[in-house]
Amino acid sequence: MTATRMTRQRREILDALDTRDFRSAQSWHEHLRSEGSTVGLATVYRALTALADAGEVDSVVSESGETLYRRCEAGEEHHHHLRCRVCGRAVEIDVPSFESYAAAIATEHGYAEISHTIELTGVCPACAARDRG
Amino acid sequence: MTATRMTRQRREILDALDTRDFRSAQSWHEHLRSEGSTVGLATVYRALTALADAGEVDSVVSESGETLYRRCEAGEEHHHHLRCRVCGRAVEIDVPSFESYAAAIATEHGYAEISHTIELTGVCPACAARDRG
DNA sequence: AGCGTGACTGATAATCATTGTCAATAAGGA
DNA sequence: TCCTTATTGACAATGATTATCAGTCACGCT
Numbered sequence: 335m336t337a338t339r340m341t342r343q344r345r346e347i348l349d350a351l352d353t354r355d356f357r358s359a360q361s362w363h364e365h366l367r368s369e370g371s372t373v374g375l376a377t378v379y380r381a382l383t384a385l386a387d388a389g390e391v392d393s394v395v396s397e398s399g400e401t402l403y404r405r406c407e408a409g410e411e412h413h414h415h416l417r418c419r420v421c422g423r424a425v426e427i428d429v430p431s432f433e434s435y436a437a438a439i440a441t442e443h444g445y446a447e448i449s450h451t452i453e454l455t456g457v458c459p460a461c462a463a464r465d466r467g
Numbered sequence: 468m469t470a471t472r473m474t475r476q477r478r479e480i481l482d483a484l485d486t487r488d489f490r491s492a493q494s495w496h497e498h499l500r501s502e503g504s505t506v507g508l509a510t511v512y513r514a515l516t517a518l519a520d521a522g523e524v525d526s527v528v529s530e531s532g533e534t535l536y537r538r539c540e541a542g543e544e545h546h547h548h549l550r551c552r553v554c555g556r557a558v559e560i561d562v563p564s565f566e567s568y569a570a571a572i573a574t575e576h577g578y579a580e581i582s583h584t585i586e587l588t589g590v591c592p593a594c595a596a597r598d599r600g
Numbered sequence: 601a602g603c604g605t606g607a608c609t610g611a612t613a614a615t616c617a618t619t620g621t622c623a624a625t626a627a628g629g630a
Numbered sequence: 631t632c633c634t635t636a637t638t639g640a641c642a643a644t645g646a647t648t649a650t651c652a653g654t655c656a657c658g659c660t
Binding site: 337339340341342358359360375376379380383399400401 | 616617618619620626627628
């Protein structure tokens with residue numbers, strides 16, 4: 335009968351996540367601190383992994399092995415991103431017919447419990463301009 | 468004028484890599500040791516990252532953030548995998564028309580220097596059978 | 601074949617992200 | 631308000647990867 339409690343920290347984290355950028359747990363933590371919050375790093379990690387498990391945030395593993403988080407659109411079941419390698423800004427993209435394609439390939443090879451990852455990364459217009467600046 | 472030198476260690480690593488499985492650097496190191504090699508862990512890491520940079524091995528980042536390596540087919544430019552989450556066994560798959568699709572999406576959003584990742588993971592027939600056994 | 605130089609190696613320390621620990625705190629139902 | 635216990639936060643611990651650095655050896659040159 336133990337529900338999850340809505341604490342000040344969780345509220346803060348949920349609020350902070352209300353953006354369009356992918357950031358690491360550490361980065362979200364810094365961000366929260368800079369806004370005056372006093373949340374601990376471990377708490378941020380715990381909250382983010384819990385939210386990711388619950389499907390409330392998207393998480394991707396970057397090329398360097400860090401896990402990046404971002405709040406995702408409510409109700410969306412499964413989707414993919416075009417993410418900026420520099421600032422983390424991401425847009426959701428549509429990959430038509432990939433689900434069925436993946437399922438077909440999987441059965442063809444006898445693999446079960448299939449899941450897939452599609453990530454496009456690049457440099458967004460703003461960061462490209464900053465580079466040249 | 469400093470070319471890369473072909474040392475005993477590198478030969479051993481190249482030889483060991485001649486399989487179809489994705490394994491972490493640590494796992495390859497263990498494997499080499501169990502075969503009687505005396506290579507150091509750091510050397511395995513260095514060789515694998517160098518080979519990955521040179522495009523001679525495939526590398527993917529697993530869900531847990533580990534980097535996994537596997538020798539890739541000579542001459543293949545870019546490809547994707549259906550990989551077993553349990554044993555690492557992988558088959559190369561073909562994702563028709565994805566390259567051009569990725570490029571289109573990228574320009575549509577103004578992103579530059581696009582790269583993409585597509586990974587299918589599942590449980591291979593052998594591991595599924597072992598689970599049930 | 602013998603030399604010399606600098607790339608390579610391996611043991612180990614250092615780093616970085618993430619998770620575990622545990623006493624103190626505070627949600628939220630009674 | 632009171633009690634139970636989920637949650638927190640400071641810090642230690644872990645696990646993967648990278649940096650250090652003195653010793654080694656590949657290999658072009660003579």
